[in-house]
Amino acid sequence: MSGHVHPLSSAISRINKIFYDLGFEFAEGPLIESEHYNFDALNVPREHPARDMQDTFWVKGIEEAVLRTHTSPVQVRYMEKHKPPIRIIAPGRVFRNEATDATHEAAFFQFEGLYVDTQVSLAQLKGVLEYFFTKFYERDITVRFRPGYFPFVEPGVEVDMLFKKKDGTKKWIEVMGAGMVHPNVLRAGGLDPDEYTGFAFGVGLERLIMLAAGVDDVRLFHQGDLRFVNQF
Amino acid sequence: MKVSRKWLQTYFDEELPTAAELAQLITFHAFEVEGLEKVGDDDIIDVDVLPNRSSDCLSHRGIARELSVILKQPMKRDPLRVTLNAWQEPKHLHVVVDDDHLCGRYISAEVRGVTVGPSPDWLKEALEAIGQRSINNIVDATNYVMQDLGQPLHAFDLAKLATDKATGDRTIRVRAAHENEAITTLTGETYMLTPEHLLIVDDVTDEPLALAGIKGGKQAEVTSNTVDLVLESAYFEPVSVRKTSRALKLATDASLRFQNDPSPELAIFAMHALLQLIADIAGGSLMGVRDVYRGGAEREPVRVTREQVNALLGTSLTHENIEDILMRFEWEFSRAGETYTITAPWERTDLTVKEAMIEEIGRIYGYANIASVLPSVPKTPPTINQRYYYIERIRLFLAKRGYSEVYTYILRDRGQVELKNPLAADKAFMRMDLRDGLAQALTLNASSAPLLGLDNIMLFEVGPVFTVQGEHLALALGARAVRGKQKRLDDSLMKDLTELEERLGCKLEGTLADGVVEVVLDPMFVILPEVVSYGEPLPWDPDTRYKPWSPYPYVLRDIAVWVPKDTPAEEVLAVIIHEAPETLIRHDQFDEFEKDGRISYAWHLVFQAPDRTLTDADVTLVMQQVETALQKNEDWVVR
Numbered sequence: 001m002s003g004h005v006h007p008l009s010s011a012i013s014r015i016n017k018i019f020y021d022l023g024f025e026f027a028e029g030p031l032i033e034s035e036h037y038n039f040d041a042l043n044v045p046r047e048h049p050a051r052d053m054q055d056t057f058w059v060k061g062i063e064e065a066v067l068r069t070h071t072s073p074v075q076v077r078y079m080e081k082h083k084p085p086i087r088i089i090a091p092g093r094v095f096r097n098e099a100t101d102a103t104h105e106a107a108f109f110q111f112e113g114l115y116v117d118t119q120v121s122l123a124q125l126k127g128v129l130e131y132f133f134t135k136f137y138e139r140d141i142t143v144r145f146r147p148g149y150f151p152f153v154e155p156g157v158e159v160d161m162l163f164k165k166k167d168g169t170k171k172w173i174e175v176m177g178a179g180m181v182h183p184n185v186l187r188a189g190g191l192d193p194d195e196y197t198g199f200a201f202g203v204g205l206e207r208l209i210m211l212a213a214g215v216d217d218v219r220l221f222h223q224g225d226l227r228f229v230n231q232f
Numbered sequence: 233m234k235v236s237r238k239w240l241q242t243y244f245d246e247e248l249p250t251a252a253e254l255a256q257l258i259t260f261h262a263f264e265v266e267g268l269e270k271v272g273d274d275d276i277i278d279v280d281v282l283p284n285r286s287s288d289c290l291s292h293r294g295i296a297r298e299l300s301v302i303l304k305q306p307m308k309r310d311p312l313r314v315t316l317n318a319w320q321e322p323k324h325l326h327v328v329v330d331d332d333h334l335c336g337r338y339i340s341a342e343v344r345g346v347t348v349g350p351s352p353d354w355l356k357e358a359l360e361a362i363g364q365r366s367i368n369n370i371v372d373a374t375n376y377v378m379q380d381l382g383q384p385l386h387a388f389d390l391a392k393l394a395t396d397k398a399t400g401d402r403t404i405r406v407r408a409a410h411e412n413e414a415i416t417t418l419t420g421e422t423y424m425l426t427p428e429h430l431l432i433v434d435d436v437t438d439e440p441l442a443l444a445g446i447k448g449g450k451q452a453e454v455t456s457n458t459v460d461l462v463l464e465s466a467y468f469e470p471v472s473v474r475k476t477s478r479a480l481k482l483a484t485d486a487s488l489r490f491q492n493d494p495s496p497e498l499a500i501f502a503m504h505a506l507l508q509l510i511a512d513i514a515g516g517s518l519m520g521v522r523d524v525y526r527g528g529a530e531r532e533p534v535r536v537t538r539e540q541v542n543a544l545l546g547t548s549l550t551h552e553n554i555e556d557i558l559m560r561f562e563w564e565f566s567r568a569g570e571t572y573t574i575t576a577p578w579e580r581t582d583l584t585v586k587e588a589m590i591e592e593i594g595r596i597y598g599y600a601n602i603a604s605v606l607p608s609v610p611k612t613p614p615t616i617n618q619r620y621y622y623i624e625r626i627r628l629f630l631a632k633r634g635y636s637e638v639y640t641y642i643l644r645d646r647g648q649v650e651l652k653n654p655l656a657a658d659k660a661f662m663r664m665d666l667r668d669g670l671a672q673a674l675t676l677n678a679s680s681a682p683l684l685g686l687d688n689i690m691l692f693e694v695g696p697v698f699t700v701q702g703e704h705l706a707l708a709l710g711a712r713a714v715r716g717k718q719k720r721l722d723d724s725l726m727k728d729l730t731e732l733e734e735r736l737g738c739k740l741e742g743t744l745a746d747g748v749v750e751v752v753l754d755p756m757f758v759i760l761p762e763v764v765s766y767g768e769p770l771p772w773d774p775d776t777r778y779k780p781w782s783p784y785p786y787v788l789r790d791i792a793v794w795v796p797k798d799t800p801a802e803e804v805l806a807v808i809i810h811e812a813p814e815t816l817i818r819h820d821q822f823d824e825f826e827k828d829g830r831i832s833y834a835w836h837l838v839f840q841a842p843d844r845t846l847t848d849a850d851v852t853l854v855m856q857q858v859e860t861a862l863q864k865n866e867d868w869v870v871r
Contacts, residue, residue, distance in 0.1 A: 003636040003690060005627050005770050013624055013770035020766060023610040026617035030703055031696060032649065032662070047471040049283040049491050058652040067651070067662075087614065093642060093696070097655060106655055107642050115607065122594065123546020127606040138774045145599035146260055147591075149282035155544075155591035157599060158264065166775070180544055183585055197544060213778045224638035224673030224691070226684055227781050232773075 007209050007232040008109055008221060011136075012091045015111060015205075018135045019089045022128065024113070027088040029074035031095075035064040037073035041188035042152040050151045055097040057106075067095035070202055071112035072152055075181070079116065079189025084196050086116040091205065102217040109205035109221075116181065116191065116198030122155065125178055125199040133161050137212055140164070144172070153179025153200060163211060173211060176203035234362040235295050237275040239380070243296035243307045251275030254299065261302045261595050263289070274361045286492035288579045291382030301560040301596055311381055312501050312579055322520030325390075325462060326403040326435075332526040334430050335406045335444065337467040337496040339503050339523045342390065344460045346370065346516035355513065370454050370461065373509045375485075382494055383465060383502030384486030386432075386442060388452035390460035394436035403435035404462065406444060415440040416450045429476045430468065445473040445490040446482055461516070465503040467496035496528050497578045533575040536586040544587065545594045546602055557596045613765075619705070619757050621766055622736070623694055626707060628770060629735055633728050635692045635709060640669030642695070649698040662698035666708035669693065671746045674712045681714040682788055682838050683781070685820045688713050688721060694753075707740075710748040725749050736760065782842045786817070787851045792834035792871040793862055797826055801833045804862070808835070811858045815839045815846060832871065 016026050029037075044050050059065040074090035091111035098104055115128070126143060133141035141161050148158035156179035160172045178201035183193035206218045213232070215221075220228045237251050248254060255265040255277055263285070266278040281289045288294045293311060300307045322342040329335045350356070351372040359366050359375060366372050374385040393402040409415075409425035416422045423443070425431070430444035434452070442448045445468035454461065467490075474491035477483050500523065507518060542549055551567065558565050564575040576583035583589060594602070627637060643654070646668075647661030654660035663669060670693055677689045690711045697706045709729060711721035722744060729749055733740050738759050742749040793804055801821060809816060816839055823834035839851050859870045 003631040003634045003692075005631050006637040006639055007772075007776075008639060009624075009627055009637055010770045010772040014772050016620070016766065017769040020614060021609070022607075023614050025614040026620050028617070028619070032698070032703060047474055049286065049474065053283070057654070060650040060652050085610065087610075095643075097653060099655070106659065117607075119543055120607070121544060121546030121605070122599070123603045123605040124607045126546075126602060126604040130604050131606055136774070142604075145602065146264070147262055147595045147599070148264070149284045151284075154585065154587040155594050180587065183587055212774055213776050215778045216780065222639050222641055224640040224669060224676060224693075225680075226636050226638070226677045226686075226689070226691075227680055228778075229636050229638060230684055231778055232776055 004226070004230045004232055006221075006229055007213070008205060010232065011205055011209050012109075012111070014136060015089060015091060015132075018132055019087075019113070022087070022131070024087040024089050024115075027074050027078050027090045028092060029068070029071070029077050029090060031068055031093055032059055032062070032065055033068035033073050035066055037076055038066050038068050038070075041076040041185065042072055043182045043184040043188075044151045048151075057095050057097045067107075069096060070094050071110045072200070072202060074112055075114045075152075075200060076185065076189045078114070079186070079191055084116045084118070084191065084198075086114060086198070088112075088114050090114075100219060102219070105206070105218045105222060107222065108218065110202050111205055113201045114181070114198060115200075116186070116196050118196060120180070120197045120199050122157070122180060122199070125157075125180075125201065128199075129159060129161075129178070129201065136208070137163075143175075145178075148177055148179070150177050150179060152182050152185045153177075154182045155179050159201070175207070175211075176201055178202070233279050233281050233290050233295075235277045235279050235292060236271075236358065236361045237277065238273075238361070239292045239358055240296050240299065243293070243300070243309060244305055245308045246305055248299070249303075251277055257299065257302050258295075260598065260600065262298045271361045272357070274357075276361060276363075283492060284582050286489070287494045287581045288382060290489055290492070291378075292380050294382060294579075301557075304560055306562075311505050312498070312577075314501065314504060316500060316504055319518070319521035321522050324399075324401045325520070325522060326401060327522050327524045328403060328405045328435060329524050330405070330407045332524075334408075334469045334472050335466060336469065336528075337499050337523070337525045338404075338406055339465045339499050339521060339525075340404055341463040341465075341503060341507060341521045342461070342519035343463065343507070343510060343516045344390075344519055346459065346461055346510065346514040348454065348456050348458045348514065352513055368454065368456065369514045370458070370510065373506060373513065374463075377502055377506045377509060378485065378489070381498065381502050381505060382489055383498045384445065384489050385502060385506055386448050386464040386486075387454050388441055388448070388462040388464070389454050389458040390462050391458070392452040393434050393441075393462065394439075396436050402462075404441070404464075405433050405435035406466075407431060407433060409440070413440065415443060417443065417447045418450060418453055419447075420450065423480050423482070428472075428479065430472055432464070443476065443480075443482070444468050446477055446480075446487045447484050461510075463503065463506060463510075465499040465506065467494070467499050493581060495578050495581050496525070528578070531575055531578060532584070533573045534583065534586050534589050535571055535573050536589050537570045537572070539570060540586060541590050541593055544590050545597075546605055547594075547597065549593070549597065553597065554593060557593050560596065561592070616763055616766060618760070618762060621763050622757065622760055623705075623753075624770060625736070625767065626694060626732065627692075628767075629732055630692045630709065630728075633690075633731070634688075635690045635711075635728075638670070638673050638691050638693050639695065640666070640673055640693060644668065647698065648700045664699055665697050665750055666693050666695060666706050667746060667748045667750050670708045670710040670748045670750075674710050674747060678712055678714050682836065683786060683818060683840070685818060685836075687715050690721075697752075705753045706750055707753050708748050708750040710746075712747050720747055722747065722749075782817075782840050784841055784843070784845045786838050786840035787846050787848065789837045789839065789851060789855055790822075790834060791837060791855070791858065792823065792832055794830050794832050794869040794871060795865075796867050797829055797831040799831065799868075804833055804868070805835070807861050807865075808837070808858050811861050812837075812839070812854045815841050815850075815854060830867075834871075 145157035181198035643659035
C-alpha cells in the first residue's frame with residue numbers, strides 16, 4: 001500500500017517543475033536570519049513604520065537574529081553570489097508572531113520569485129505569473145495588478161487572479177504581493193540599478209493549495225494528521 | 233483611514249462619482265479599500281493608507297488630490313497651496329526648542345477671547361461620520377484640520393500657563409523629559425518618562441504640558457471656561473515619536489502621522505487653516521504666530537527618461553501620455569529630449585527615486601493597460617538544486633514504501649534555540665529534532681487508524697532542526713502497529729532505512745528511539761553524486777477537493793456474512809451501505825473464505841456522525857437494521 005506525500009511537498013515540486021522550464025533555479029536561505037538580510041537589505045530601515053507590517057520573532061542569544069518573516073532575504077543572498085541574469089524561486093518556511101487562527105499560522109510556507117536582468121518589466125511579471133497559475137491549477141488564469149506597497153519593490157503591486165471554479169463561476173482572489181525590485185535592494189545585493197532591473201514576488205503556499213482544494217483552515221497543514229494528508 | 237465622501241466633495245465643483253465608484257478608482261489607482269459604510273447621508277470609505285503614503289494621505293486633502301489626478305478633475309481649492317498670511321510674532325508668548333533635531337519646527341499661535349462651546353452641526357457631523365467624537369469647538373477644530381490635512385495639532389489653555397515674574401510673559405519649551413518625570417494625559421492616564429521621551433513644557437514652572445507628537449496633558453486642557461488659547465503645529469522627529477509611542481504603548485492619531493514623517497512644511501499650512509477655522513466658529517483675535525524652524529530639506533528633482541518608464545512598466549507610453557499624467561498631478565517638470573526632470577511637491581516626501589516616479593505614472597496610466605509578456609527562456613537550463621533533488625527522491629521512495637508524509641510544528645516547548653518573544657510557552661523554542669513531533673503524530677494518527685483504514689501508522693518528515701551548532705536538515709521515519717500486541721515496528725523501520733541507503737547509495741546514521749528513527753541528512757549531500765536533471769515531479773492532482781472530517785468520536789463494528797459462493801461481495805456491501813447511509817463512513821473488508829459451497833465475507837465498519845456523538849445504542853440499532861436487511865435474502869446468514 002502506498003503512502004501519501006504532503007500537499008506542501010507536492011506543490012513545491014510542481015512549482016519547481018513549472019519554473020525550471022522557465023529557467024528558474026531553486027534557491028534556499030536560512031530560517032534564522034539576520035536583521036540585515038530580513039529587513040535592512042530589503043529597504044526596510046530601522047525604526048521605520050514599515051517594520052510593523054510584519055510581526056517578528058527574535059532569537060535569544062544571537063545578536064540581531066530573527067526568524068525570517070518572508071522568503072525575500074534569499075533575494076539579496078543570491079544576488080551577492082551571482083551575476084545577472086538571475087532567475088530563482090525560493091520556497092520555504094517563514095514566521096510571523098501573530099495569533100493563530102483558521103487563516104493565520106505562526107510558521108507557514110512561502111515561495112519567492114526573482115528575475116533580474118538588463119531589461120525586466122512589470123509586463124513580464126504579469127506574463128510569468130499568468131503562465132505559472134495556468135500551469136499550477138491546470139486552467140486558464142489571468143491576473144491583474146493593483147497598487148500596493150512593500151518596501152523592497154517599486155512599483156509595488158498586489159496581485160489578484162481570476163480563479164475559475166469547477167462549477168464555472170469566476171472570482172477575483174487576492175493572492176500575493178509583487179513588484180519591481182527596489183534600487184536599494186539591487187544595491188544591497190551588489191548590483192548596479194542603472195544597469196539592472198528585476199521583478200520579485202512572494203506568495204503563501206498553503207493559501208494556493210487551500211484555494212484549489214477548498215481547505216478551510218491553514219493549521220491543517222502542520223498538525224501531522226493523516227486525515228488531512230491522506231486526502232491528497 | 234476613514235474618508236468621508238461629503239468631505240471629499242468640498243474639494244470639487246463637479247459631483248463626485250458614487251462611493252462604490254470612488255472605491256473602485258482608489259483600489260485600482262492608489263490604495264486598497266477596506267470597506268464602505270453609509271453614515272446618515274454620507275458614505276465612508278475606509279482606505280488602507282500604507283507607510284509609504286502615510287506622510288501625505290492620512291488626510292482628506294491627500295485622498296482628494298489622488299482623486300483629482302485619477303478623475304482628471306482639478307481641485308477647486310487646495311489648503312496646501314494658499315498664500316500664507318504675514319503674521320506678527322506674539323509679544324508675550326515665547327518658544328524655546330532645546331534640540332532642533334528632535335523638533336524641527338514648532339509653530340505657536342496666541343489667540344485671545346474665544347468662545348468655547350459646542351461645534352456647529354456641520355463640524356460635528358463631519359467628525360462623527362468618520363468615527364470621531366465631538367468635544368468642543370476648539371478641540372474639534374484641531375481634530376478637523378488634522379483629518380483634513382494630516383497635520384496633528386494641539387490647543388492649550390493660555391491661562392493655565394504660568395507667567396514669568398519679571399516680564400509677565402509665557403514660554404513654551406520643547407525639552408527631553410527628566411528621569412522618572414510623570415505626565416498625566418488629557419484622558420487621565422499617568423506615564424513615567426525617561427530622557428528618551430520628548431515633552432512640551434511650561435518653561436516658567438517646568439511642568440509638562442504634552443507628550444510631544446503623541447498626546448496632550450491634563451495640565452493645560454481646554455475646557456468650557458477657556459478664553460485664551462495657545463495653538464501648536466509642529467514637526468517632530470519620526471523615530472523619536474515612534475520609539476516613545478512604542479515604549480509607552482500609546483499610539484494616537486498624532487503619533488501615527490508623525491512617525492510617518494510628514495513634511496515640516498505642512499505645519500504652517502495647517503496652522504493657517506486652524507486659525508481660520510477657529511476664527512469662524514469660536515471668534516477671538518489672533519495676537520501673533522511664532523515659528524521656530526530649523527529649515528526644511530531641499531527638494532531634489534528626479535530625472536527619468538521615457539525609455540526608462542516604458543522599460544520598467546513594459547509599456548509604450550508617448551510623451552503625450554506621460555505629460556498628461558504629470559500635468560494631472562500638477563507637478564513641476566520639464567522635458568529635454570527624452571529626459572524628464574520632475575520636482576515633486578513638498579508634501580510628497582516619498583518621491584525620491586525615479587522608480588517611484590515611474591510607479592506614479594504607471595498606476596495612473598492603469599496597471600490594467602499593461603500587457604502580459606513571457607520573457608524568453610534561456611538556452612542553458614538552470615542549475616539543479618542537489619539537496620532538493622535528493623529530498624524529493626527520498627519522499628517518493630518512502631511514499632512508495634507505504635509511509636505518509638507529515639509536517640509537524642517547528643516551534644516547540646523545548647530545544648536549544650529559544651525565542652525572545654514567543655507566542656506561547658509551548659512554542660518558545662525551535663525544534664531540535666523531528667522525533668518529538670513525529671512520535672506525537674504517531675499517537676494522534678493511531679487513534680484515527682480505523683478512519684483511515686490503516687493497520688500500521690507509518691510516517692515520515694523531512695525538515696529543518698536547530699541545535700547550538702545551527703540549522704540542519706533531518707529525516708525521521710516512524711511506525712506503529714495499531715492492531716495486534718506488538719506496537720513497535722522497529723525492525724521494519726530499520727529495514728526500510730537500509731533500503732533507502734541502498735537506493736541512495738550512501739550510509740545514513742540513524743538513531744532509533746520512541747518508534748522513530750532519525751537521521752541528519754547534511755553529510756549525505758556532500759557524498760552523493762551530482763545530478764543534471766530533476767525526476768518527475770511529485771504526484772499532484774489539481775482537482776483534489778478536501779473534505780472536512782467530523783470532530784465527533786467514531787464507533788467500530790465488525791460484521792461477517794455467509795452467502796452462496798456465487799454472490800459477489802459488492803452485493804452484500806450494497807445492502808449494508810443502504811441501511812446506514814449517513815453514519816457509515818468507512819468499510820474495510822478484512823476476510824473472505826469459502827466452505828461447503830458458501831462464502832464468508834467480513835468487514836470492519838466505522839460509524840461517525842457529522843454533527844453529534846453516536847452512542848453505542850445508536851450504532852446497535854443501525855446494526856440490527858443491517859442484519860435484518862441482510863437476512864431478508866434467503867441463504868444469507870449473519871455470523
